[in-house]
Amino acid sequence: MMLFMFLLLALLFLFLSYQLYIRFQLESLDSDSPKMKRKINFYKYQENNRSLLFLMIAAIIFCLILLGMLYAQDTLRKNNKELEIRINELTEKRDSTAALKIESYKANALKLSDFPWEKVVKSRDAQALDNFELQLIRDWQPFFGESNIAIAVGQKSQTITLSVFPTTLAFKDYQTAEKNVEKFIEELQSVKELTMIDFNFTYRTKANKLSKQSIVYSKNSKEEDLTKVALEN
Incomplete structure (x- = not known):
């Protein structure tokens, strides 16, 4: 839009320059013959009228271009303002999320064994599994922060593998979340159907460096207890 307006202004400038050139050429015309002089004067009169008309049209076009540029500038300013407000909203939302502290889990606060694990195992609908994952994400957020949770169901064995991926945690929050893992496992x-659960943490160390830590619990059969798996560093 702005490029078109600048191009139009350039064309208008060239047109006015051409009219000035014609005017300059007319002024240089002269003749000793009275008849020819009258013709020249009449032609100059016509050109003056034509130039005045062109000047008025040019002025109107210039005003329209100026209004267009002012409108485009105002629209751009409003868009920038809206973008600034949106960025501020996202920043505030990010800061409020970052400010969310991880809570220390109290025994039976969520009654984890009462979650519909049997329905999870029997579910054959991907959308139903997504809903179960979303419910766990909402319930577990205060104790592990913003997380992704994935449920994998073994149809033949009728077992569940649960994977938890907390997003970047501050070091103190990670320490609290790590203790919550033990309480959750207890x-x-x-839950007999749950044969494996792994927590994959991303956190910042005391030196503010990103680090990763996986904590895995599993069991070979439904009758056994979940035990912590020793992982190689």
Whole structure:
């Protein structure tokens, strides 16, 4: 839009320059013959009228271009303002999320064994599994922060593998979340269908460097208890 306006202004400038050139050429015309002089004067009169008309049209076009540029500038300013407001909203939302502290889990606060694990195992609908994952994400957020949770169901064995991926945690929050893992496992021991659960943490160390830590619990059969798996560093 702005490029078109600048191009139009350039064309208008060239047109006016051409009219000035014609005017300059007319002024240089002269003749000793009275008849020819009258013709020249009449032609100059016509050109003056034509130039005045062109000047008025040019002025109107210039005003329209100026209004267009002012409108485009105002639209751009409003868009920038809206973008600034949106960025501020996202920044505030990010800051409020970052400010969310991880809570220390109290025994039976969520009653983890009462979650519909049997329905999870029997579910054959991908959308139903997504809903179960979303419910766990909402319930577990205060104790592990913003996380992704994935449920994998073994149809033949009728077992569940649960994977938890907390997003970047501050070091103190990670320490709290790590303790929450043990408390969660204690309650989940009674869930026979759950044969494996792994927590994959991303956190910042005391030196503010990103680090990763995986904590895995599993069991070979439904009758056993979940035990912590020793992982190689």
